[in-house]
Amino acid sequence: xxxxxxxxxxxxxxxxxxxxxxxxxxxxxxxxxxxxxxxxxxxxxxxxxxxxxxxxxxxxxxxxxxxxxxxxxxxxxxxxxxxxxxxxxxxxxxxxxxxxxxxxxxxxxxxxxxxxxxxxxxxxxxxxxxxxxxxxxxxxxxxxxxxxxxxxxxxxxxxxxxxxxxxxxxxxxxxxxxxxxxxxxxxxxxxxxxxxxxxxxxxxxxxxxxxxxxxxxxx
Amino acid sequence: xxxxxxxxxxxxxxxxxxxxxxxxxxxxxxxxxxxxxxxxxxxxxxxxxxxxxxxxxxxxxxxxxxxxxxxxxxxxxxxxxxxxxxxxxxxxxxxxxxxxxxxxxxxxxxxxxxxxxxxxxxxxxxxxxxxxxxxxxxxxxxxxxxxxxxxxxxxxxxxxxxxxxxxxxxxxxxxxxxxxxxxxxxxxxxxxxxxxxxxxxxxxxxxxxxxxxxxxxxx
DNA sequence: GTCTATATATGGATAGAC
DNA sequence: GTCTATCCATATATAGAC
Numbered sequence: 001x002x003x004x005x006x007x008x009x010x011x012x013x014x015x016x017x018x019x020x021x022x023x024x025x026x027x028x029x030x031x032x033x034x035x036x037x038x039x040x041x042x043x044x045x046x047x048x049x050x051x052x053x054x055x056x057x058x059x060x061x062x063x064x065x066x067x068x069x070x071x072x073x074x075x076x077x078x079x080x081x082x083x084x085x086x087x088x089x090x091x092x093x094x095x096x097x098x099x100x101x102x103x104x105x106x107x108x109x110x111x112x113x114x115x116x117x118x119x120x121x122x123x124x125x126x127x128x129x130x131x132x133x134x135x136x137x138x139x140x141x142x143x144x145x146x147x148x149x150x151x152x153x154x155x156x157x158x159x160x161x162x163x164x165x166x167x168x169x170x171x172x173x174x175x176x177x178x179x180x181x182x183x184x185x186x187x188x189x190x191x192x193x194x195x196x197x198x199x200x201x202x203x204x205x206x207x208x209x210x211x212x213x214x215x216x217x218x219x
Numbered sequence: 220x221x222x223x224x225x226x227x228x229x230x231x232x233x234x235x236x237x238x239x240x241x242x243x244x245x246x247x248x249x250x251x252x253x254x255x256x257x258x259x260x261x262x263x264x265x266x267x268x269x270x271x272x273x274x275x276x277x278x279x280x281x282x283x284x285x286x287x288x289x290x291x292x293x294x295x296x297x298x299x300x301x302x303x304x305x306x307x308x309x310x311x312x313x314x315x316x317x318x319x320x321x322x323x324x325x326x327x328x329x330x331x332x333x334x335x336x337x338x339x340x341x342x343x344x345x346x347x348x349x350x351x352x353x354x355x356x357x358x359x360x361x362x363x364x365x366x367x368x369x370x371x372x373x374x375x376x377x378x379x380x381x382x383x384x385x386x387x388x389x390x391x392x393x394x395x396x397x398x399x400x401x402x403x404x405x406x407x408x409x410x411x412x413x414x415x416x417x418x419x420x421x422x423x424x425x426x427x428x429x430x431x432x433x434x435x436x437x438x
Numbered sequence: 439g440t441c442t443a444t445a446t447a448t449g450g451a452t453a454g455a456c
Numbered sequence: 457g458t459c460t461a462t463c464c465a466t467a468t469a470t471a472g473a474c
Contacts, residue, residue, distance in 0.1 A: 013439095031338060036254030038467060052440050054469065111337055114392070118330050118337075119250055121395045128399035136400045153423065158401060159416035163386045166393075170385035173333070176340045180347035181355045182377060197378035204372065204424045232457095257449060271458050273451065445470075452463075 018056050021046045022070065025063045030111035033119070034064055067112065068123060075102070075109055076132065080139050088146040089206050093199045096164055100198060103172035104191045110172035136161060152206040160205075167198055237275050240265045241289065244282045249330035252338065253283055286331065287342060294321070294328055295351065299358050307365040308425050312418045315383055319417060322391035323410045329391035355380060371425040379424075386417055 024045030028037040039060055043053040057063045080095045103110055116124055140157035147154050171178060171194050179187040186193070243264030247256040258279055262272040276282045299314045322329055335343055359376035366373050390397060390413050398406040405412070 017439095033252045033255050033334075036252055039469085040467075049441065050468085051442085051470080055439065058469090060468075114333070114337060115252075117393050117396050118333060121399075125395065125399065128396055132396075133400050133402065155419075156412060156416045158405070159413055160420075162389055162393075162397060162400075162413075163417070163420060166385040166389035167382050170381055174336050174381075174385070176344065177336050177347055177351075178381060180340075180344065181352050181381075183352065186377070193375060194378055194381075197375045198382070200374075201379075201382060201424050204426075204428075205420050207423075209423075209428060236457095258451085259449070268459065269450085270452080270460085274457065277451090279450070439474105441472100441474075443471085443473095446468085448465105448467075450463105450465080453461085454459100455461100456457105456459075 014056065017048075018066075021048070021053055021056055021063065022067055026067055026108050026112060029064060029067060030108040030115065033115045034060075065123065068116065071109055071113060072127065075106070075113065076135070079135075082139050082142045084142050084145065088143075088152045089203055092143070092152075092160075092164075092206060093202055096168060096198050096202055097195060099164060099168035100171065100191065100195055103168050103170075107172035107175060110169050114169065114173045150208065153208050155205065164202070167201075168194075233275065236267075237285075240267070240272055240275055240282065241286060245286055245327050245331060248283060248286060249327040249334065252334045253279075284342065287335065290328055290332060291346065294325070294332065295354070298354075301358050301361045303361050303364065307362075307371045308422055311362070311371075311379075311383075311425060312421055315387060315417050315421055316414060318383060318387035319390065319410065319414055322387050322389075326391035326394060329388050333388065333392045369427065372427050374424065383421070386420075 021042065025037070025042045027045060028041050031037075032041075037060070039050050039053060042060075042063065043050045046053065057066070079098070082091045082095065116122075121128060136158065140161060143152070143155070143157035143160060146152045147157070171191065178190055182190055240261065244256070244261045246264060247260050250256075251260075256279070258269050258272060261279075261282065262269045265272065276285070298317070301310045301314065335341075340347060355377065359380060362371070362374070362376035362379060365371045366376070390410065397409055401409055
């Protein structure tokens with residue numbers, strides 16, 4: 001009993017330390033990429049000595065892979081489940097909003113992902129070609145059906161999804177540029193402005209206009 | 220005379236070698252970022268020994284800065300000069316097309332830029348806050364005037380520009396992901412499909428629809 | 439579990455022969 | 457101009473004391 005409890009406590013502490021390390025590592029990897037990041041920098045960020053850090057993770061590679069796994073869970077999974085029965089434009093703009101919120105609230109995660117993709121995704125290629133492609137194909141099919149049924153304007157579903165990803169992630173990945181171009185004043189409201197802009201943008205793209213702007217008679 | 224000619228020849232050879240080095244360096248830096256790139260790798264790509272390379276550029280930093288300068292010239296400068304007198308939608312979709320062509324024809328340049336921005340743009344911040352902001356503000360003003368005059372639908376010009384940048388550069392920076400998601404068959408036509416998609420997208424966004432979809436009476 | 443010290447490797451840059 | 461050899465700094469990872 002005492003032994004089991006002790007073991008459990010150790011594991012909890014270990015998990016907490018690992019959390020701290022992963023958090024520090026995320027900041028470093030997001031900024032400097034895999035090769036540009038040093039264990040020293042991660043250790044400093046986590047308030048540990050280098051050998052101590054290596055007590056919890058046996059190598060830099062292991063930290064990085066742990067981060068990528070964590071990323072795929074908390075980043076990709078909760079993403080879009082478009083409700084085929086819902087209002088198409090509301091479903092899609094809702095997805096846009098959620099993606100933009102993630103760019104705002106988890107910019108480091110977005111940059112880590114961007115870094116890995118920029119490098120040719122050596123550790124994620126299987127995941128992209130397998131699970132990700134399946135999810136995207138499934139959601140693209142929903143969008144495609146909406147278009148066929150005339151509930152939204154005709155659109156290439158896959159490229160529409162790329163446009164949503166690109167426009168929203170831009171505010172995380174290119175944040176420095178966005179702020180530089182907007183200037184100090186407008187930077188403060190950049191995410192609110194981006195949301196208004198992007199929701200309007202995709203509404204206009206998807207709204208049916210069969211020549212007179214009125215909603216179609218079917219449905 | 221002979222001396223001058225000889226000196227000229229030497230400079231030409233030097234320039235050519237520097238070109239070869241820069242080309243190899245571009246590929247490496249675009250893929251691995253500044254810190255992730257080694258002089259060895261650049262030298263190998265250029266077919267030179269490491270010390271020989273360092274005869275032409277005195278440091279890795281110098282190669283990188285030369286690349287960034289070259290980038291700003293050939294990448295940013297020829298970009299948009301929207302003609303205020305032209306057709307607004309044609310002007311903007313033309314810009315979209317040119318940006319997409321650059322993503323297709325110069326993906327390494329796009330990724331190099333993306334890498335630098337992702338890292339917080341330590342070497343480009345002044346340029347972003349100065350010259351780039353000025354260009355963007357100028358073009359944004361043109362777009363803003365078009366909107367005021369009712370020649371396009373109301374839109375936030377700065378965020379519209381971000382959307383154009385994001386959607387077009389996506390096809391260079393996230394190429395691996397795009398190809399993975401599209402699959403082998405559709406990947407072959409990804410740039411043609413992207414062009415059709417994006418031109419339609421921005422046309423829909425900018426087209427005035429004052430409730431009946433017909434063009435306004437003014438102009 | 440955490441530290442100091444260190445083995446080992448890699449990478450930027452230079453010296454100096456040719 | 458180009459090479460070999462090398463210096464030196466940095467970085468990963470381990471050994472071993474506490």
